[in-house]
Amino acid sequence: MDEILHFSELGVVFLMFIIGLELNPAKLWQLRRSIFGVGAAQVIGSAVILGGLLMLAQFSWQAAVVGGIGLAMSSTAMALQLMRDKGMNRNETGQLGFSVLLFQDLAVIPALALVPLLAGSGDEHFDWMKIGMKVLAFGGMLVGGRYLLRPVFRFIAASGVREVFTAATLLLVLGSALFMDALGLSMALGTFIAGVLLAESEYRHELEIAIDPFKGLLLGLFFISVGMALNLGVLYTHILAVLLGVAVLIAVKMLVLYVLARVYGLRHPERAQLAGVLSQGGEFAFVLFSTASSQRLFQHDQMALLLVTVTLSMMTTPLLMKLIDKRLSRRLNAPEDEHEAPWVDDDKPQVIVVGFGRFGQVIGRLLMANKMRVTVLERDISAVNLMRKYGYKVYYGDATQVELLRSAGAEAAESIVITCNEPEDTMKLVQICQQHFPHLHILARARGRVEAHELLQAGVTQFTRETFSSALELGAKR
Incomplete structure (x- = not known):
């Protein structure tokens, strides 16, 4: 005993x-x-x-x-x-x-x-x-x-x-x-x-x-x-x-x-x-x-x-x-x-950003400049180490795991911004959020027309086609 x-x-x-x-x-x-x-x-x-x-x-x-x-x-x-x-x-x-x-x-x-x-x-x-x-x-x-x-x-x-x-x-x-x-x-x-x-x-x-x-x-x-x-x-x-x-x-x-x-x-x-x-x-x-x-x-x-x-x-x-x-x-x-305890807010992000490449970094800087509480998840350890050297609070991990999202504060967050490089990861994350965290407002990046169509079919209306949007912006300048 x-x-x-x-x-x-x-x-x-x-x-x-x-x-x-x-x-x-x-x-x-x-x-x-x-x-x-x-x-x-x-x-x-x-x-x-x-x-x-x-x-x-x-x-x-x-x-x-x-x-x-x-x-x-x-x-x-x-x-x-x-x-x-x-x-x-x-x-x-x-x-x-x-x-x-x-x-x-x-x-x-x-x-x-x-x-x-x-x-x-x-x-x-x-x-x-x-x-x-x-x-x-x-x-x-x-x-x-x-x-x-x-x-x-x-x-x-x-x-x-x-x-x-x-x-x-x-x-x-x-x-x-x-x-x-x-x-x-x-x-x-x-x-x-x-x-x-x-x-x-x-x-x-x-x-x-x-x-x-x-x-x-x-x-x-x-x-x-x-x-x-x-x-x-x-x-x-x-x-x-x-x-x-x-x-x-x-x-x-x-x-x-x-x-x-x-x-x-x-x-x-x-x-x-x-x-x-x-x-x-x-x-x-x-x-x-x-x-x-x-x-x-x-x-x-x-x-x-x-x-x-x-x-x-x-x-x-x-x-x-x-x-x-x-x-x-x-x-x-x-x-x-x-x-409320004075240190609680650190663990209750308003926005979770998944992926912190060039696209995600721009979004992250914009959110942080507006004093929003942001948690960033990135599975490329070299990118995590680099961003931490510049003072960003980026956490290592695969965001397609439900428990990692929960640990990162998904149940308390208001929105999630998905900026993954792989379309498969983006769609998997959308499904996970809709199933386990239905309150989250989902914003996503679509790398092309096919991915944009898949996001629409999944019920995601807040997304941007990066090449399409940048091409229109450049074309408008003539």
Whole structure:
């Protein structure tokens, strides 16, 4: 069971990589107050209250400290997935929730280091030479990632083989996770940092669609393993204690989060959403409580009760969120422009330009000069590299893949301009947009009469025949 749970945590690792891709260092710096302010207050506040309640339940003070910290953590996998499903990840509520989860990941290491100290066996665990080596290795990872990742992916993308690109992405995610694990740090934190380092690269959207299938599969395994962790024997023999524990855990965490969200300035519906989505215990509790049990901080029945409580709290979260959404649906859907996160607009383009050759560049410059939010997709890596040198935000990828368009913001965009060189690609893109993104206003380039006729038959009326139009313009000058 422990092996399955450990393997399934890779789903969280992949999810954190994708989250990292959505944040660049500048955006992460904007979150510093919510990470170290609200995040720290949530962990400390919840841990103090829950630890005090555990002492009232006849836990030793050492066990109560560890138990309070473990129960204060939320499930990164469950909370992030719920926030993405409900669209919370693109508003201020999701921004604050993510900040809290990120601080919890940062708190994992000191929490684990605290266990042997509380057990009275910590003196020999503080080898300052090892700690210094870990800090140097972590710094080396940051510097190496900053200067090596983009050239490596540029070389791989130049091969034009998508499978190699996917394999390299998997190697990056798993390698950074295992490297951090070897240092005794959070695997999810390592892949998150790798994602942040690539967030401003031209490969961002292509990386996301390469990882997404693996993330979904492993997250599914994670949730299955959570169900497998439920000890029905303990639940049957201590059902009242377990149900009371689940209710108290959820109530305490919701209260702390609600108060902090109010101080932060969120409205009542947003506070309730944030409190609900982070109300459960987390996967880190399994690791921390197992470590504490091996140090004899917990009695066997105490650990069993805590693990069942955490598992049931995770299972109740989707139901709790449905109840919150149902009760507050009108107020949650009310206009709230002033509550939007300051960095959201970068991921919500008004126009997507596919193809950035000479024709696409003219259109792109015109749109950008008129202050429109534009996302450009180009599958020629040499063209991407050249345009990026001139300051254009061009992303590498094949736009005929639905997931790449979705990742690039097609669901939020108003228009798409298709300037592909190949007529087959143009028609394929038209069909994809009409099927998956029917709201998009399609504008296209036709290289000749046949392609123009095909566009008309497909229902595209906004197009230009480049040779015909330029010939008429030149002829009109006589």
